[in-house]
Amino acid sequence: MAVAYERIADELRTAIRAGRLGPGDRLPAETRLAERFGRSVPTVREALRALQDEGLLEKRHGVGNFVRRRRTRARRTNLRHQWEKDRARAPLERRAQTGATEHDTGLHVDDLVFRARYREVAAPAAVAEVLGVPEGTVLLERSYRTRCAAEHAPFSLVTSYLVHDVIAGNPALLDERNEPWPGGSQSQLHSVGIEVDRVEEHVTARPPAPEEADELELPPGTSVLVLRKVSYATDGRVVDVSDVILPGDRTELVFTTPLERW
Amino acid sequence: MAVAYERIADELRTAIRAGRLGPGDRLPAETRLAERFGRSVPTVREALRALQDEGLLEKRHGVGNFVRRRRTRARRTNLRHQWEKDRARAPLERRAQTGATEHDTGLHVDDLVFRARYREVAAPAAVAEVLGVPEGTVLLERSYRTRCAAEHAPFSLVTSYLVHDVIAGNPALLDERNEPWPGGSQSQLHSVGIEVDRVEEHVTARPPAPEEADELELPPGTSVLVLRKVSYATDGRVVDVSDVILPGDRTELVFTTPLERW
DNA sequence: GAGTGGTCTAGACCACTGT
């Protein structure tokens, strides 16, 4: 507490938490705050930076410092997997109507812009281990971006890995121009005779890398959720590994675990 | 790229990613870096700060700047809920042996230090809504901290809310001195005739508040996972709402979703 | 053009760490 910038940060933080400074409110100019606290401008800026790192403040160049508003959230539930499985064998027209993202967000197909990029890569050690194949095995790496037509930033950054030989039986699966595939991944896997038995999702969190912050248009003071989705076939094989980067402040992951009755 | 500190940060970041600077390596002194890049010390510090915010760097006062090492992870799977339910009606001695935390971490009861604090509170709006009770209803607020005996920082910060009247039938449930309750929450609820039907977990991520960083001993440049666990009874009522704060760099949440067979 | 935040300097002094 002996430190000047911490004293300033504390005072402002308290004001924000107590609601004396509400969401969207503008703070006094930095020079003004410096006068009021009897400190230099850089010291005040240090305090503001701390608050920004905590996600409490939003800086707008040339405009001012504002109390951050909470962003609206997008949900992603694990019910989507059963939902997608149920649709995987449905008639084409029904599958084409909506995908799992529409299911989660409640948006229409027309509201969404979808982009896929395919690439053949040699399996890096970390992915090979999960897929249960030797390092260097040929994989199909698929990158997906989905965004609201009205917005600029995508919901998530998705990279999916499939074993090339496993899906090569259906050449249509190797061409990114067939995306978005009606019915999603499970429908794709079904086309080469694979039934997904269970999905495992591993979740951690960390600050975004600069490229991620850039592409997801994340303001400073936010985190990303890192989700690794592993799909198991009915024979126990791992058939898909997907890494998903989600904006932590806009995304709510929901997992429902049903329990056996007594 | 026109900006000096970004150029410096980029160069160091590239070196780290390429492995020219490996985990644990010490960087040259800040004054030395300033010379090398032909910039002032504060400018160099700005660059180092950016890298620290990304979780790439660890500053040690009086020692130096180091490339951050990855911390070992603790897992928390959603299988714990069924596991806990199975034990809820088991004989006392079996219940006393291990709890869900032991199940997740693979540690023994003796390795863990447990602390609980109970408090009666009036339901705040946000919690009341989830519990489906009027605002201001009397709740039992339970705060938990569990840590490794050998370590200082707890695994997580847990705050659980129960409706007072619902559990008052068993006065033992109102006394924190009865914690840790053998068999955990589901066993406690079972003692007042409640069977948990399903558990819903909502996950987001954000930077830690200073108090959280303090208590969990989080270094700068880390995020927290925010998990809200909602337990539903077989009659559809919400019987428990728990908020859990977990260190994002040390925790891996694992959710398994089984799918119905075709 | 007025007002805001963004970057940067050059140097001072303090606090911490390890020998």
Added chain:
DNA sequence: CAGTGGTCTAGACCACTCC
């Protein structure tokens, strides 16, 4: 004690936003 990072100043100039 020497070397390191931590804090702070006073002021300069640039870049952006909005009127």
